[in-house]
Structure formats: C-alpha cells, structure tokens
Amino acid sequence: MIIDIHAHFPFGEYKHPADLDLFLRRARRFKVERICLSGHVNRYGFNPTARQVREINSWTLEAMARHPEQIVGLCFINPAAGAGAVRRELDWAIARQGFRGIKLWVSVNCRSRKLDPVLARAQELDVPVLQHASYNTLGKGAPHESTPADVADLACRFPAVRLIMAHLGHARVQGLTEIAPHRNILVDISGSQPARGLLEEAVRRLGAQRIVFGTDLPIRDYASILGRLYEAPMTDQQRRLILGQNAARLLRLETR
Amino acid sequence: MIVDIHTAVGRWPFSAAQSLTPLRLGSLLARAGVDLALTSSLEAVFHEDPAEDNRRLFRQLRGHKRLLPVPVINPRLADWRAAVAEWAQRAVAVKILPSYHACSLASGAGSLGAGVDGLAEELAGRRRPLLVQMRMEDERVQAPALRVPAVPVADIVALAKRHPRLDIVALGAYRLEAGDLLRQTARVRVDVSFLDGLDVVAVLVKKHRAFAQRLLLGSHAPLFYAQASVLKVLTAETTEAVRRAILGGNAAQMLGL
Numbered sequence: 001m002i003i004d005i006h007a008h009f010p011f012g013e014y015k016h017p018a019d020l021d022l023f024l025r026r027a028r029r030f031k032v033e034r035i036c037l038s039g040h041v042n043r044y045g046f047n048p049t050a051r052q053v054r055e056i057n058s059w060t061l062e063a064m065a066r067h068p069e070q071i072v073g074l075c076f077i078n079p080a081a082g083a084g085a086v087r088r089e090l091d092w093a094i095a096r097q098g099f100r101g102i103k104l105w106v107s108v109n110c111r112s113r114k115l116d117p118v119l120a121r122a123q124e125l126d127v128p129v130l131q132h133a134s135y136n137t138l139g140k141g142a143p144h145e146s147t148p149a150d151v152a153d154l155a156c157r158f159p160a161v162r163l164i165m166a167h168l169g170h171a172r173v174q175g176l177t178e179i180a181p182h183r184n185i186l187v188d189i190s191g192s193q194p195a196r197g198l199l200e201e202a203v204r205r206l207g208a209q210r211i212v213f214g215t216d217l218p219i220r221d222y223a224s225i226l227g228r229l230y231e232a233p234m235t236d237q238q239r240r241l242i243l244g245q246n247a248a249r250l251l252r253l254e255t256r
Numbered sequence: 257m258i259v260d261i262h263t264a265v266g267r268w269p270f271s272a273a274q275s276l277t278p279l280r281l282g283s284l285l286a287r288a289g290v291d292l293a294l295t296s297s298l299e300a301v302f303h304e305d306p307a308e309d310n311r312r313l314f315r316q317l318r319g320h321k322r323l324l325p326v327p328v329i330n331p332r333l334a335d336w337r338a339a340v341a342e343w344a345q346r347a348v349a350v351k352i353l354p355s356y357h358a359c360s361l362a363s364g365a366g367s368l369g370a371g372v373d374g375l376a377e378e379l380a381g382r383r384r385p386l387l388v389q390m391r392m393e394d395e396r397v398q399a400p401a402l403r404v405p406a407v408p409v410a411d412i413v414a415l416a417k418r419h420p421r422l423d424i425v426a427l428g429a430y431r432l433e434a435g436d437l438l439r440q441t442a443r444v445r446v447d448v449s450f451l452d453g454l455d456v457v458a459v460l461v462k463k464h465r466a467f468a469q470r471l472l473l474g475s476h477a478p479l480f481y482a483q484a485s486v487l488k489v490l491t492a493e494t495t496e497a498v499r500r501a502i503l504g505g506n507a508a509q510m511l512g513l
Binding site: 014022023025026029030134135136137138169170172173192193194195196197198200201217218219220221222223224225226227228230231232 | 272284287397454477478485486487
C-alpha cells in the first residue's frame with residue numbers, strides 16, 4: 001500500500017472540486033491508494049483567523065466526503081488563534097469529522113508555547129502532527145518558520161506525540177542529526193529536488209521505520225518523489241515501510 | 257531510444273553520494289531505461305581551465321556505448337577557440353557553466369561575456385548545440401558558504417536573440433523559468449531535470465503544443481536520481497508521440513543521432 005502523507009487541495013491553480021480528479025488520476029497512475037490532504041495552508045497568509053481555518057478544513061472535509069476511500073484529512077491549525085479556537089477546531093475535525101491528524105505550517109514556531117494546547121490535544125486524541133520544517137540557505141520563508149532543531153525542541157516537550165517533520169529535502173544532514181535522538185519524530189521525504197544521497201542518509205541515521213512517503217502535491221509530483229524512493233538503495237522491506245506501512249500505522253489505516 | 261541530455265561523471269563535493277565512475281553511471285542509467293546519455297565532467301565545473309578534465313572525460317568514455325562526452329568550455333579564457341577546435345569535431349555538443357565560470361550571457365560587450373558570442377557564433381556555424389547549465393543545485397539547499405546563483409532566464413533569452421541559428425539547451429530550469437524560456441524564444445530547448453509539480457510535463461505541453469518539441473529528457477544524474485526525470489516523462493498524461501519525442505526523439509533530431 002502506498003500512502004502519500006503530504007498533499008494540498010485546493011492549492012494554487014487547482015481550485016475547483018473537479019481538479020481533485022486530476023490528483024486522484026495521477027495517484028492511481030503511481031498506485032498511490034491514499035492521499036492525506038492538509039488543506040490550502042497558504043490561502044490566507046501566515047496567520048489565518050479561526051473562521052478562515054475552518055473554511056480551509058471544510059474544503060478538506062468536502063474532498064473526504066467525495067472520496068472516502070482515497071482521501072484522508074489532516075486538520076490544519078493556526079496555534080496563534082488561541083487555545084479555545086484550537087480546541088474547538090480539533091474537536092470538530094478529529095472527534096466529529098474523522099480527520100486523522102493535525103497539520104502545522106509556519107504560523108507559529110515550534111519553540112513557542114502557543115503550540116502546547118495543540119500538542120496536548122493531539123496527545124489526548126492520539127493523532128500524529130505533520131509539521132513543516134526547513135533549512136533554507138537563502139533565509140527563512142516566513143518569520144516563524146521552524147527548522148529541524150525547532151521540531152526537536154517540540155518533540156522533547158511532547159515525547160508522547162508522534163511528529164512527522166515535513167521535507168527531508170530541506171532538512172540537510174544537520175537536520176537529520178538534530179531529530180535523530182527523538183524517537184517520536186518521523187520525516188516525510190518531500191522537498192526540494194531528487195538529490196541523490198539524502199534519503200540513504202535518512203535511512204542510515206533514522207532507520208526506515210521513521211521515514212514516510214509524502215509529496216507536497218501539487219507543488220511536487222509523484223514522479224520526482226517516488227523516483228527517489230525507487231532508485232535509492234535499500235531493502236524491499238525498508239521501501240515498503242516508507243511507502244505506506246509506517247503511515248498506515250501512524251494514521252491507524254487498514255492495510256491490504 | 258531514450259536519450260538523457262544531462263549527466264556527468266566525477267565527484268560532487270557537496271553531496272554525501274559517492275563519486276560515480278562511467279561504468280556505474282552507465283549501469284544506473286540503464287536501470288532507468290536510458291539508452292544514450294550526454295555526459296560531462298563534474299570536476300570541470302570548478303576548474304578555471306577545464307581542458308584537462310575534458311581530456312580525462314574523453315579518455316574515460318572511449319568505447320563506452322551509452323555515454324557521449326560533452327566538453328565544458330570556459331568562454332572567459334582567451335584561447336576558447338583552441339578548445340572548440342580540440343573538441344567540437346569529436347563532441348555532439350558543448351557545455352558552458354556561466355555561474356561557475358563567472359561569465360555573462362547578457363551582452364556581447366565587456367570582458368565578462370567577451371567569449372560567449374564568439375563561441376555561440378562558432379557553434380552555430382558548426383551546427384553544434386550549446387548546453388547552458390542554469391544551476392547545479394536548488395539554491396535553497398546549497399552549502400551556506402558556497403552559494404552560486406542561477407543563470408537568469410533573461411540572459412539566455414538575450415543570447416538566443418543575438419544568435420538565432422544556435423541550438424541552445426537550458427539545463428536545470430524550474431517550471432516557471434522553463435515556461436518563460438519556451439514562450440520568449442523560438443528555439444531554446446529545456447530539459448526536465450528541475451521541473452516539478454503535478455504532472456509537470458503534461459501541464460507544459462497542454463499550455464502550448466509546440467513546447468513538446470523543445471522539451472528534452474535530462475536527469476542530472478548522478479547528482480539526482482535518474483528515475484525521477486524518466487518517470488516525469490514516461491507517466492505524463494499526453495500522447496505517446498509527445499512522450500517519445502521528449503524521451504529521445506527531440507534530442508536525436510537536434511544532435512543528428
């Protein structure tokens with residue numbers, strides 16, 4: 001089973017409900033059975049209101065309703081909206097609508113205590129958190145963007161919460177060394193270009209059981225992300241873990 | 257026939273990946289389904305005078321059926337004509353790395369770009385394509401102390417306009433840059449190595465059918481996994497004829513293979 005843990009819809013030029021069919025067709029082409037949607041995270045900038053966050057999650061819910069077999073929802077949250085708003089959104093999305101995880105982007109840095117209510121609720125609900133992170137030689141993409149070191153700090157504060165750090169392609173080896181000691185952090189393999197060596201480095205430093213397949217669709221495509229996974233030297237069992245078994249376990253999805 | 261226009265041998269100092277010999281590169285490309293590849297020397301990227309790297313490359317690839325050597329020329333060296341004379345008869349194309357050799361394509365005037373126009377004219381006369389390396393890496397993940405900017409699209413467009421008979425291949429363009437290059441010039445070609453986004457090849461071709469004749473398979477192996485680029489084309493939701501053209505037909509036609 002192949003599970004894409006990191007995709008966005010609607011996003012960019014793909015705005016209409018029918019555009020989701022393009023995603024699903026592309027997924028079928030690559031035998032991807034489940035796509036986890038994190039919503040249109042940049043639709044309202046870095047600091048969306050509670051109402052805007054609900055709108056973004058409602059689009060994800062629509063996609064889940066239309067394609068329940070393929071689409072898995074991750075609830076987008078802006079922790080800066082306050083503890084009450086966070087709790088209301090998580091209870092609506094996860095407890096009532098069947099979202100299976102939480103997506104955090106760049107609204108708040110991982111070191112901020114504003115994240116504590118989100119992580120505390122994630123622990124209570126027993127759902128994973130997909131957190132954007134990046135090292136960027138050109139500078140931060142957003143004022144509060146988190147680095148792998150920031151994600152490591154968060155993992156330390158909440159060792160019982162399973163964190164998925166997005167974008168192995170932007171983690172650099174430095175990032176891998178920073179998250180390696182924290183067993184509750186996994187990394188998704190999206191980000192940047194299909195540069196040879198980094199995935200092998202991640203398998204060596206983290207182990208395949210801490211790596212998940214994710215694309216950041218539609219910014220990236222299955223070709224460039226799966227190309228990495230199919231060509232990097234590893235065992236079939238390691239590849240199966242990364243392609244879907246780890247994600248299925250994290251998201252409590254049935255495997256075939 | 258699948259032709260990869262963008263490969264290299266040697267060691268890239270900023271990657272954990274091991275250096276690839278021609279033998280290993282050939283077998284890696286074969287596994288990705290590539291029949292023929294244009295190959296340069298990675299060491300030539302960093303040397304002011306790449307002559308010795310070119311000679312080693314030609315020696316290494318002699319008799320290799322899958323890899324065709326492509327010399328790197330530094331147009332800032334006053335003796336670039338000698339380099340062309342040495343290699344142009346034996347190579348199907350010539351590569352320049354304007355960012356690494358600090359030469360400008362923007363204008364024919366001035367010391368930074370003095371050799372570029374002469375080289376372009378010479379290659380057009382010899383009907384040899386000029387491969388322009390726009391970037392070697394995603395700038396966001398370059399080594400912090402060794403940042404090398406990409407070649408601007410506008411510079412390649414300007415070069416193409418000054419030399420309308422020259423076949424130019426821009427290696428390493430991002431999707432938006434590729435769109436600009438294809439729209440703003442009549443015959444600049446673009447490789448797919450750095451293109452990304454949902455079914456990016458089909459999206460580009462859908463925007464303008466004629467782009468299908470100017471897209472080329474390029475993997476940027478061994479820096480990149482070759483399969484990533486091959487899959488972009490093989491799985492593109494377009495016609496079989498378009499896929500075949502991008503996989504090899506366009507390159508074969510341009511190179512006279």
